[in-house]
Amino acid sequence: MASLKGKVIAITGAATGIGRATARILASRGATLSLCDINADQLQRTAESFQESSKNHLTTRVDVSKSDQVNSWIAATVDKFGKLDGAANIAGIGPRIKRLRELTDADYSLVNGVNATGVFYCLRAQLPRMNAGGSIVNCASVAGLGGSAGSAEYTASKHAVVGLTKVAAWEEKDIRVNAVAPGAVDTPLVGEMENRLGVKKEKFELKGAIQNRFADPDEIASVICFLLGEEAKFVTGAVWAVDGGWTTS
Template sequence: MQAGSIQGRVAIVTGGGSGIGRATALGLAAEGWTVVAADIDEAAAQETARLVGAAAGQASALRVDVTRDEDCAAMVAQTLTRHGRLDAAFNNAGIAGYPLRTVDHSPAQWQRVIDVNLSGVFHCLRHEIPAMQRQGGGAIVNTASIMGLRGAFGGSAYCAAKHGVVGLTKAAALECGRDGIRINAVCPGYIDTPMTTGEEAIFSDKLLDAGLQRAAIRRLARPEEVADMVVWLCSPRASYVTGASFTVDAGVTAS
């Protein structure tokens, strides 16, 4: 499929202000998509939109807190008002978990991780799916994690949320196939983003190194390497792909 064949199509990217979200916004725009970069950090979303524009793409920015269902409803409504349609969505907004044993989590810490990383995806789907049903189809990609496929010492809340995203993706895909809507998940491994290497990182240097030692390709991934998978899943090139979870993890889950 040539990039020109998706001219005029519109995609939402949550968590679009940095990391994988920003890389995906840029990747979609490079293939001709109009992108709505949504993030709780409005300035970061606006910077993504600026970068897309500087690369001759089309983008707008929205402030969205995915833990608020009303924010997700407004995100979809504003996208339809501004652009007239919604063809794809990358539900990517997320936070790192707390590096704590299960019994050491407070209820508030547990709930915060679930609210953003799992319920946030649900809120987005709840409003994206009807918009796509009305226009006869679309594609959705949810960000899970390799921690949605395996366990991690000291990562119970994060693992629970990301396992939930994988299950939610499968169920929603089965529900929406006849509506022409494909729903998949991407499961990144160790990516060079603030969540992995910045101040908010869940992994210590020791744990991160141990994880990379299990990989076939022993380096951190660039956000663009995950974005390429998401762009493909959003495109008609993946027209027969739904209900699947794709690892982008250098072989960690194969070890």
């Protein structure tokens, strides 16, 4: 991939999983990064894992479901680096694994507050401050392309991400806006659901997928980085399924 030296890119959910993998690839390509996550300790570990000094980058604790925190983070990013060339909105939480009739108001509000409203807050803050020719990638899910039992609130949130992506692409002709739709990925999110709900990892793996396995976070991150780069300059308003063939059936 081409160098991203001189580019300033903001990443949410950068402490672990796909966000961390994306940050590490972008840093290796020379990008200057503004990283945020609700987990400040893990976020700092992400920055310290880069080969070059973490002092070249900005790390900020942000709850993306809080608009004031998102606005302050993006403003601080531009104040520090003088510009914004790209963003990867990856922060998200998983489903509560309940039937729709069992979901509480709190369940629905929590998941949509982070996954859907959080992406809205990020886009609203990023777009006015982004240079023409910039690129944004939002993290949706195969759940944003279909539906399955036990994930009503999560599916709704990821459909919203797909819709927001397409609207932003139409409205911002000078900024490319795309989304990725990962399938089963081996991230701490899956482990958290195992521990919290007692749901085994295999439940999240669709046996009908062409590649019947979990993806490594790097396999999703590499597509995000491609979409952020100049190699994808004719790609906008697209939703890329990175799912091992999950959505072909």
